[in-house]
Structure formats: C-alpha cells, structure tokens
Amino acid sequence: xxxxxxxxxxxxxxxxxxxxxxxxxxxxxxxxxxxxxxxxxxxxxxxxxxxxxxxxxxxxxxxxxxxxxxxxxxxxxxxxxxxxxxxxxxxxxxxxxxxxxxxxx
Amino acid sequence: xxxxxxxxxxxxxxxxxxxxxxxxxxxxxxxxxxxxxxxxxxxxxxxxxxxxxxxxxxxxxxxxxxxxxxxxxxxxxxxxxxxxxxxxxxxxxxxxxxxxxxxxx
DNA sequence: TATAAGGTTCGATAAAATTCGAACGTATAT
DNA sequence: ATATACGTTCGAATTTTATCGAACCTTATA
Numbered sequence: 034x035x036x037x038x039x040x041x042x043x044x045x046x047x048x049x050x051x052x053x054x055x056x057x058x059x060x061x062x063x064x065x066x067x068x069x070x071x072x073x074x075x076x077x078x079x080x081x082x083x084x085x086x087x088x089x090x091x092x093x094x095x096x097x098x099x100x101x102x103x104x105x106x107x108x109x110x111x112x113x114x115x116x117x118x119x120x121x122x123x124x125x126x127x128x129x130x131x132x133x134x135x136x137x138x
Numbered sequence: 139x140x141x142x143x144x145x146x147x148x149x150x151x152x153x154x155x156x157x158x159x160x161x162x163x164x165x166x167x168x169x170x171x172x173x174x175x176x177x178x179x180x181x182x183x184x185x186x187x188x189x190x191x192x193x194x195x196x197x198x199x200x201x202x203x204x205x206x207x208x209x210x211x212x213x214x215x216x217x218x219x220x221x222x223x224x225x226x227x228x229x230x231x232x233x234x235x236x237x238x239x240x241x242x243x
Numbered sequence: 244t245a246t247a248a249g250g251t252t253c254g255a256t257a258a259a260a261t262t263c264g265a266a267c268g269t270a271t272a273t
Numbered sequence: 274a275t276a277t278a279c280g281t282t283c284g285a286a287t288t289t290t291a292t293c294g295a296a297c298c299t300t301a302t303a
Contacts, residue, residue: 048243052169059164060291064157081250089293094251096291113249113300129242130235137234138153165261186280194263199281201261218270218279 051128053103058135062086063096067105070119071136078109078116156233158208163240167191168201172210175224176241183214183221 058064066084073079086093097117101108105124109116125132163169171189178184191198202222206213210229214221230237 048169048173051240051243052164052166055160055164055169059157059161061157064153064160068153088291090250091252091294092292098251110250111300115250128239130239134233134235134239135156138156193261195280196264196282197262203281215280216270220280 050104054105054128054131057099057103057105060096062088063100064135064138066096066100066117067119068135068138070106070117071121071132073119075121076118078118081115081117155209159210159233159236162204162208162210165201167193168205169240169243171201171205171222172224173240173243175211175222176226176237178224180226181223183223186220186222 058067066086069084070077070079081093081097086096088096097106097108097115100106100117104120106117107120109118121132163172171191174189175182175184186198186202191201193201202211202213202220205211205222209225211222212225214223226237
C-alpha cells in the first residue's frame with residue numbers, strides 16, 4: 034500500500050516524466066517525427082533517414098537520442114542501420130490520450 | 139469548401155499552434171501553473187501570486203505572458219491585480235484530450 | 244582484408260530561453 | 274494628491290539547446 038509520501042513522490046515523478054516528454058516534443062523536428070510515427074501503422078519501424086530531415090547527421094542523431102531518452106521511441110541500433118519505433122502501447126498506458134492528441138496534427 | 143492547399147495550411151498552423159503550446163508547457167513552472175488551473179474548479183480565476191512560485195516578479199510575469207501568448211490562459215489585467223484563467227473550453231474544442239492528459243499529473 | 248556506408252560521440256560555436264534588478268505605469272488607499 | 278502595492282517592460286547576464294564538422298565505431302560489401 035502506498036503512503037501519502039509515496040503517492041506524492043509518484044505524482045512528482047509522473048509530472049517529471051511528462052515534463053521530459055513535453056520538452057522532447059517542443060521542437061519542430063522532433064514533433065514531426067513523432068506525429069509521423071503515430072500516423073504510421075501500428076508497430077512500424079522506420080529508418081532515421083526516412084523522415085526527410087534536412088539537418089546534419091550528428092544533429093539527427095541528437096534528436097533521436099532525445100526522443101529515446103524520454104521513452105517516446107525505442108531505438109534499434111544495428112551499428113549500420115538505425116530504426117525508430119514508437120512506444121505506442123507503453124505511452125498509451127502511462128499517459129492515456131497523448132497519442133490521440135498528437136494524431137490530429 | 140476547403141481546398142487541398144488550404145487544408146494543408148490548416149494542418150501546418152494546427153501543428154504550429156500545438157508546437158507553441160508544447161513549448162509553453164515544457165517548463166516546470168508553467169506546467170505546474172496549468173496543472174493547478176486544470177485541477178481547479180471550472181472557470182476559476184486565480185491571482186498570479188497564488189501559485190507559490192519562488193521566482194522574481196519579472197520572471198513570473200514572463201511565464202504568464204508566455205502562457206497567454208499561446209492561448210493556454212486568458213489574462214485579466216486590472217493594473218494592480220492580475221488574474222489568470224484557464225481557456226478550458228476553447229482548448230478542449232481545438233485540442234481535444236489536452237486537458238485530460240494534463241489533469242492526471 | 245580492404246573499402247564503403249551509416250550512426251554515434253566529441254568539441255566548439257551559435258542560437259534560444261531563463262532569470263533578475265531597475266525603471267516605469269496603473270490602480271487602490273490614506 | 275501622495276504614497277503604496279502590484280504588474281509589466283527593458284537590458285544584461287547566465288544557462289540551456291541546437292547545430293555542425295571531424296574523428297571514430299560497426300556492419301555490409303567488393
């Protein structure tokens with residue numbers, strides 16, 4: 034059973050996690066990536082190069098790392114190939130409505 | 139009737155508006171303000187000083203201006219007194235699910 | 244094995260956001 | 274009318290993000 038303190042901590046972590054997600058989404062490139070992934074078929078895996086980003090590869094890598102660090106995507110690294118996959122179910126489970134909110138853009 | 143181009147423009151503006159909102163929410167102080175307002179009773183108006191923020195008044199003013207500029211709150215300025223009100227219905231109309239998403243934090 | 248093709252990391256630079264004090268403006272109260 | 278309280282604006286300093294080239298690493302291919 035959770036004490037008041039634990040519940041409060043949960044709440045804080047939850048808000049912190051949401052803050053991280055909001056920070057990650059608060060950039061046009063990263064928002065576009067997530068919107069694209071949401072509108073893809075469920076479970077789709079996409080090459081990092083398939084989003085038509087017009088930035089240097091170091092910058093692209095930076096943005097994908099950020100999205101991965103906050104849990105928006107999982108990143109399959111095969112050294113040569115890099116695939117991005119939306120963590121759809123996990124996100125819907127933790128923050129119901131987030132996917133739907135971003136799917137209408 | 140909307141042409142394809144107009145629909146595309148709408149889409150882009152919509153995403154731009156959402157990007158602005160995400161940027162506004164991507165700061166702990168501003169997120170806390172909005173979460174507090176959401177959990178208040180509908181239509182509540184609150185003094186800017188009632189959120190317990192520990193920043194200088196210039197900083198506080200800056201954050202509230204940002205929230206107002208992206209349409210998250212309306213700002214009633216009486217010279218002396220400053221009240222903040224969540225634009226709940228308008229936001230729910232334009233971005234269904236946003237209020238609900240932030241109400242569970 | 245050697246070569247090429249991607250992706251990541253590092254270091255430096257540029258751009259954006261945050262913060263605050265000071266000056267100013269506006270309303271309320273004495 | 275004067276003083277006080279509160280909010281905004283301005284300017285500067287600090288901090289955080291974003292960006293890119295170069296070097297490096299890993300896999301695939303000749």
